[in-house]
Amino acid sequence: MNKKILQITLFSFLCIFKSKCLDSTFGNAGIVTKQIIANNNAQINDIQLQTDGKIVAAGFVSSSTNSMFVIARYNTDGSLDSSFNTTGSIPGIVTTLIGTSCQANCLAIQPDGKIVVGGYSISPINNSSLLTIARYNIDGSLDTSFNSSGSVPGIVTGQDNSNINAIQIDASGNIVGAGAFVSNGTSGMLISRYTSSGVLDSTFNSTGIVTTLIGAQSAANSIAIQANGNIVVGGFGSSNVTQFTVARFNNDGSNDTTFGNNGIANTSIGNLAIINSLAIDNSGNIVVAGSSKFNNNDIITLARYTSIGNLDTTFNSTGTTPGILTQLIGDSSRAESLSIDVSGNIVISGYTNSDFLNFCVARFNSSGALDTTFGTNGIITTSIGNGARANAILIDNNGKILSGGFEIDPTSGNQFFALVRYNKNNTNSISITNLTDNSTITKKFISFSGTSSGNNSTVNVYLDGSIFATVTTDGSGNWSTGLTSLLADGTHLVRADLLDNLNNIIISAGLSFTINTSIVSAFAVGSTLRVDSVFGNDSNGTKNGPPFATINAALNQAVSGDTVWIFPGTYNENISNMPQGITIRGMATSQCIIQQANVTQPTDLITMNENCSLECLKLNLTSNNHVQLRGVVFPGTTSVTSRILECNLSVNNSAAGTSGTSNVYGIHSTGTGQPGTFVQAAVFSFILVNSAGAGNKRGILIDQANGFKAFQSVIGANSIGGTGSVIGVETNNASANFTAVESIVEGFSPTAGTYADISQTAGIITLSGSNLITITANSNPFTLVQYPKNFIFADSGIIAPTTTFLRPGTATATANEMQLRVSQAMIVKALSIRLANAPGTGNSVTWTVRKNGSNTAIAVTITDTNTTGLFNSASVNFAAGDLISISQVPSGANSASDVMAVVDFF
Secondary structure, eight states: OOOOOEEOOOOOOOOOOOTTTTTTTTTTTTTEOSSSTTOEEEEEEEEEEEESSSEEEEEEESSSSOOOEEEEOOOTOOOOTTSSTTSSSSSEEEOOBBTTEEOOOOOEOOTTTTEEEEEEETTTTTTOOEEEEEOOOTTTSSSTTTTTSSSSEEEEEESSEEEEEEEEETTTTTTEEEEEEEETTEEEEEEEEEEETSSBBBTTTSSEEEEOOOOOEEEEEEEOOOOOEEEEEEEESSSSSEEEEEEEOTTTBBBTTSSSTTTTEOOOOOSBEEEEEEOOOOSOOEEEEEEETTEEEEEEEEEEEEEEOOOOOTTTTTTTTEEEEEEEOOSSSEEEEEOOOTSEEEEEEEESSSEEEEEEEEETTSSBOTTBEEEEEEEEEEEETTTEEEEEEETTTTSOEEEEEEOTTOOOOOOOEEEEEESOOOOOOEEEEESSTTEEEEESOOOOOOSSSSSTTTTEEEEEEEEEEEEEEOOSOOOOOOOOOOOEEEEEEEEEEEEEETOOOOEEEEEEEEOOOOOTTTTOOSSEEETTTOOOTTTTTTTSSSSSHHHHHHHHHOOTTTTTEEESSEEEEOBBBOOTTTTEEEEEOOOOOOOOSOOOOOOEEEEEETEEEEOEEEEEEEEOOOOOOOEEETTTTTTHEEEEOOEEEEEEEEOOOSSSBBEEEEEEEOOOOOTTTTTSSSOOOOEEEOOOSSSSEEEEOOOOEEEEEEEEEEEEEEEEESEEEEEEEEEEOOOOOOEEEEOOHHHHHHSSSEEEEEEEEEEEEEEEOOEEEEEOOOTTOOOEESEEEEEEEEEEEESSSSSEEEEEEEOOOOOOOOOOSSSSSSEEEEEEEEEEEEEEEEEEEEEEEEETTEEEEEEEEETTTOEEEEEEEEEEOOOOOOOOEEEEESSSOOOOOOEEEEEEEE
């Protein structure tokens, strides 16, 4: 028989994003992760549903010395169930050490709610692997009525060199397990049956255990019990190659000779094929899922057998081998578990591996075709942490799909328990909602917005064939861009692409619109209002007619899409009621002045509204008093939809003296907007603060969960004296972010007050091709888009047992401190260490950046078997002429060797 299998590659079209695919009512946007024990690895191997909808997960947690059973119970919303193991260190979680080490592979829930867990443990007597079954009460305590006369009531261990991989409760309440045993170097399938009291069932093969050798090596990984009591197991057997193996046994443990070849059906697929999961459908067919290997790549593989053990040729009937289906996702992929839903669809979970591991769920209809109403062409992959793998699946009472496994935590590098819940039907969509196709627009500037099926996902927006903006959708899939540049009259095309995590296009939407009005001068007719402080009159001013005398009078008549043109002059007013969608544009930046001078109370000069633009204006706010001053305030999502363009903004209360206290901000971004890649809120502008005394002085402050971007702008905060905190740009909210592109930032005070160019107090500051004048970052970290400059130090060979100092290049460290004199001011922002050999268990080495012979906050400690370390959570200023060095301090009987240390600086 021709064993070539149809391979369908759909990796370019996967639903790899946090979208409406995920159930937002579960955990954090559909995802739950949990560290079991600090610095230990943990993973879920099986999940089951209680009758009340609560979720029980079984797996293990492992350290360098041993591993333990872990059972966790979750409420329907993904929170841990605190009524489970109420006296434990973590209510909701039970850990059990059996023997010297153990691992839970599977679980089943009895009709009375008791939880049965199967796996293996290591014997403290002969270090052999023992099949192990433990039973827990509904409150998480061990059920001592199970194997009550055993050495540890609640736990059963079996023969040497054996394990349980799958477990079921039969109609009589017996506990049936499937796994493997090893004898004389050969492994075989093992099926055990225990009574509900925890003793081997002598009516099953007289011993309670059946062992079967299928080829040179075999094992059972999954089990199902038919309505007549027959037991079906799936796994692998080998003859010339490892192959899919399904075996069926009668209720008494004998081979069911009506199935396959004397009770066994083998199928060779590729170079190696293993069944990881099986289920019996409503027609009595046996559906199996696992993986096969072609060209050294693992491929998700499904097969369906009839009730007598033949391949069901109605499954994937048009494939190269009817009855078998392979599905390649990414570079390699495997199915670890399967379930059949009420509609007969086959749902599998596992993982795909390209650059890193991802959860993977796919749904096929009963004929073997991918179900296109689910995910993208039937497939969803979900990226979690630094990698994730799904080992188990279940379908709940609402048809939602729950997958369990582990994630690799990006901070610690350890494996955490991970659960992901998907909605039943998940289709992808994107739309542009603020425009209609073939519509006519009467304004030169426009933003775009819409909806999508992707929550917290990336959308690329193209205008006339070129990328215009990259934005991130919110938790409901909504997205919006900032204003366009000046658009020419005529027809324009806009397209929005919803992207996956690999930046592949999932789905697109597009439309055309026409701009039909031209704004060429202050005297243009159309949606234009003019303001002239000399010749204007607020009583006579009209739209497209005579000018107004004040800006606020013109704004009172303006509507979205209008432009307010400002003639040269000084306008003594502040703007707090700007309508949405308004552009205020000056004839010349230096001659069109909006100001509030010598104010005596807290004052905001201008408060932005959505889709507004300030252009070619000089904005001044001054006071001789210590009161709060804010030049331009960006509330709501205005840092995304609005901007200042070619403006000079000055906020100054330096005349107030050095003895008082005031907070003075050039720009205060205090909303919720998160701008995309090409959205800037300050463009070609100067934002300058001059102040004195105590208090906070900021060129730009972002103190809420929003972002702000500046492009080719100058941002500065200066103090003439006093004890104030003077910072060019500060973020001090965990979700705040600021990006400066090709800009200049300065914060300076000549006196004892704190000053810095930037301060990432909380959140993220990113510099892209930008300069810092005083080269200070308030000892906080920040991000560079351009690659940082660095020093390289090293120590060749095994490190000395005493404190030494690294030397530049690759020389051996010395006991004498080697110091480099820096030639110009700089900020040291990171230290990374790499070893050829680790310190060894229980040992450590600490490297510290030193300034002028004293330790700084920048230090890396590497322990145990680790070989790399990084510190980038603080920064240290160095002035021209300062000395830099790196100390190396070992602890314990170290085996660490060949150190390379890289110091990044700005």
